[in-house]
Amino acid sequence: MEQRAAALSTRSIKTSSKVLALDKIIELIDLTTLEGADTPGKVRSLATKAIQPDPSDRGTPHVAALCVYGDMVPYAVDALRDFNRSRNGDAIQIAAVATAFPSGRASLEVKCADTAEAVAAGADEIDMVIDRGAFLSGRHEEVFEQIRTVKEACQRPDGSYAHLKVILETGELSTYDNVHKASWLAILAGADFIKTSTGKVVPAATLPMTLLMLEVVRDWYRLTSKRVGVKPAGGIRSSKDAIRYLVAVAETAGEAWLHPSLFRFGASSLLDDVLLQRQRMKTGHYSGPDYVTID
Amino acid sequence: MSRLMIPKTYKLYLNGAFVRSESGRSYKVSDDNGIFVANVAMASRKDAREAVVAARVAFAGWSGASAYNRGQVLYRIAELMEGRREQFVEEVYRAEGGGKEAAASQVEGAIDTWVWYAGWADKYAQVAGNANPVSGPYFNLSVPEPTGVVATIAGRRPCLLSLVSLIAPALVSGNTVVAFPSQAHPLPALSLSEVLATSDVPKGVVNILSGSPAEIAPWLASHADVNALDLTGAEDLNWIELQMSAAETLKRIIPPETAAWAAWRSLDRILAFTEIKTIWHTKSVI
Numbered sequence: 381m382e383q384r385a386a387a388l389s390t391r392s393i394k395t396s397s398k399v400l401a402l403d404k405i406i407e408l409i410d411l412t413t414l415e416g417a418d419t420p421g422k423v424r425s426l427a428t429k430a431i432q433p434d435p436s437d438r439g440t441p442h443v444a445a446l447c448v449y450g451d452m453v454p455y456a457v458d459a460l461r462d463f464n465r466s467r468n469g470d471a472i473q474i475a476a477v478a479t480a481f482p483s484g485r486a487s488l489e490v491k492c493a494d495t496a497e498a499v500a501a502g503a504d505e506i507d508m509v510i511d512r513g514a515f516l517s518g519r520h521e522e523v524f525e526q527i528r529t530v531k532e533a534c535q536r537p538d539g540s541y542a543h544l545k546v547i548l549e550t551g552e553l554s555t556y557d558n559v560h561k562a563s564w565l566a567i568l569a570g571a572d573f574i575k576t577s578t579g580k581v582v583p584a585a586t587l588p589m590t591l592l593m594l595e596v597v598r599d600w601y602r603l604t605s606k607r608v609g610v611k612p613a614g615g616i617r618s619s620k621d622a623i624r625y626l627v628a629v630a631e632t633a634g635e636a637w638l639h640p641s642l643f644r645f646g647a648s649s650l651l652d653d654v655l656l657q658r659q660r661m662k663t664g665h666y667s668g669p670d671y672v673t674i675d
Numbered sequence: 676m677s678r679l680m681i682p683k684t685y686k687l688y689l690n691g692a693f694v695r696s697e698s699g700r701s702y703k704v705s706d707d708n709g710i711f712v713a714n715v716a717m718a719s720r721k722d723a724r725e726a727v728v729a730a731r732v733a734f735a736g737w738s739g740a741s742a743y744n745r746g747q748v749l750y751r752i753a754e755l756m757e758g759r760r761e762q763f764v765e766e767v768y769r770a771e772g773g774g775k776e777a778a779a780s781q782v783e784g785a786i787d788t789w790v791w792y793a794g795w796a797d798k799y800a801q802v803a804g805n806a807n808p809v810s811g812p813y814f815n816l817s818v819p820e821p822t823g824v825v826a827t828i829a830g831r832r833p834c835l836l837s838l839v840s841l842i843a844p845a846l847v848s849g850n851t852v853v854a855f856p857s858q859a860h861p862l863p864a865l866s867l868s869e870v871l872a873t874s875d876v877p878k879g880v881v882n883i884l885s886g887s888p889a890e891i892a893p894w895l896a897s898h899a900d901v902n903a904l905d906l907t908g909a910e911d912l913n914w915i916e917l918q919m920s921a922a923e924t925l926k927r928i929i930p931p932e933t934a935a936w937a938a939w940r941s942l943d944r945i946l947a948f949t950e951i952k953t954i955w956h957t958k959s960v961i
Contacts, residue, residue, distance in 0.1 A: 659899075665923075666724055666727070666897070668731070669731070670900065
């Protein structure tokens with residue numbers, strides 16, 4: 381895994397492809413704020429950034445989704461309403477973390493209530509955490525049942541489902557075997573996305589772990605012709621790193637996965653670096669952090 | 676029995692570490708008689724970009740350190756240079772020729788320059804700052820603050836003294852520096868970076884890149900995250916073009932000068948890379 385990830389990382393990227401890659405990265409970002417200090421104001425300003433990441437260049441694409449805590453969903457919905465109405469189909473999704481994020485230490489009832497509340501508030505996507513304690517103790521069936529139950533809680537009154545992303549927290553599962561097992565478990569239980577980490581545990585997303593998860597979704601696609609998405613989150617801060625992930629996605633799962641419905645970056649500061657690199661490409665000189673908006 | 680020669684590998688000093696250029700390039704350095712001395716790393720524009728990032732990160736800590744602390748650190752640089760005096764004299768002599776005495780006096784001049792500026796650390800703000808008279812119950816105070824990241828192009832000769840004379844005044848007030856020493860004689864400057872690495876200067880505060888200023892300076896001049904450009908030693912470059920490019924992002928600039936090196940020790944050099952902040956504070960409640 382590590383060797384393959386290292387080999388993919390040495391790929392040289394030509395300038396013209398880099399311009400395309402930077403725009404693609406923006407389109408794949410789940411712009412995230414998951415702090416205890418979050419306020420409605422911060423969510424609103426982040427929503428503005430999600431819509432128009434670089435006010436100096438109106439050609440900048442918008443991000444894929446805004447990822448917030450469950451209680452912030454109404455503010456996100458409110459801030460994105462006008463934009464999303466005007467975009468029919470090409471909307472910015474609202475993702476909410478649920479199920480006692482980030483630890484997942486709560487009873488199943490609480491987790492389901494947490495999820496249902498976020499969905500009722502208007503979340504399009506739910507990022508749930510698995511019970512790592514249960515998984516590591518070998519109680520795999522319990523984890524499976526929990527994911528299935530949360531999936532049920534994602535159902536809306538009209539019968540449709542909010543997209544379910546299952547966070548494995550690879551940093552706590554630690555071995556490739558565990559992550560491999562957990563990925564299959566999540567997919568079989570009905571996950572629409574498998575996500576590496578909460579961003580609260582070090583190490584967060586790593587390229588080798590993401591590569592492994594990409595192999596699982598590729599194998600699942602070969603077996604069932606169904607596509608499951610992958611979302612690395614946490615620790616991806618530079619455009620250079622992000623481009624390495626894009627290469628890994630294209631080379632492992634296939635280019636079909638380079639789409640917001642199948643691949644996302646969970647990130648907050650990554651967007652700023654991508655904007656700096658974009659400005660550099662456009663103006664021909666290096667830009668600085670003073671020239672992008674402050675979160 | 677003769678010993679095996681242990682030639683020194685000269686690298687870039689970037690973010691507190693000694694690294695080769697990311698480009699893998701190097702160039703040959705000769706002594707005054709044209710005899711090969713060493714291969715040194717040749718910095719690329721990406722190395723310069725990394726150096727600016729490192730300097731930006733280091734800025735908060737260095738400018739936030741107390742004036743006394745910065746003074747002590749600068750003095751410490753002088754102490755350690757004194758300890759390696761012989762090495763510096765030898766390197767300067769090999770690079771520039773012109774007799775050991777001249778080399779020794781240059782090294783002494785460089786060491787004394789650190790001491791001279793170290794003394795200013797906790798004084799320049801008193802001299803340049805002011806309590807301004809205003810008509811109202813307010814204190815109105817002006818204080819100089821460091822500009823930010825300073826890119827420095829040092830002159831050809833005297834290779835060591837010129838570099839020290841440019842970076843010391845920028846450092847006193849809390850700026851961080853990306854410096855290009857003399858392209859032809861970079862070795863004393865690269866040895867200076869070893870002194871900096873071991874003398875309590877936080878990583879990233881000074882970054883020393885050997886290579887071609889003519890190639891890299893335009894990138895630093897146009898770089899939006901560089902706040903000031905010291906072109907004192909850039910008389911061989913197209914410095915008018917560099918100034919125009921730097922004006923795009925409103926950089927502070929010192930253009931090339933012809934003044935004698937001794938005249939470079941001046942309060943003006945410190946103040947060139949500071950910004951004046953003025954504060955109003957009510958005094959009615961006192």
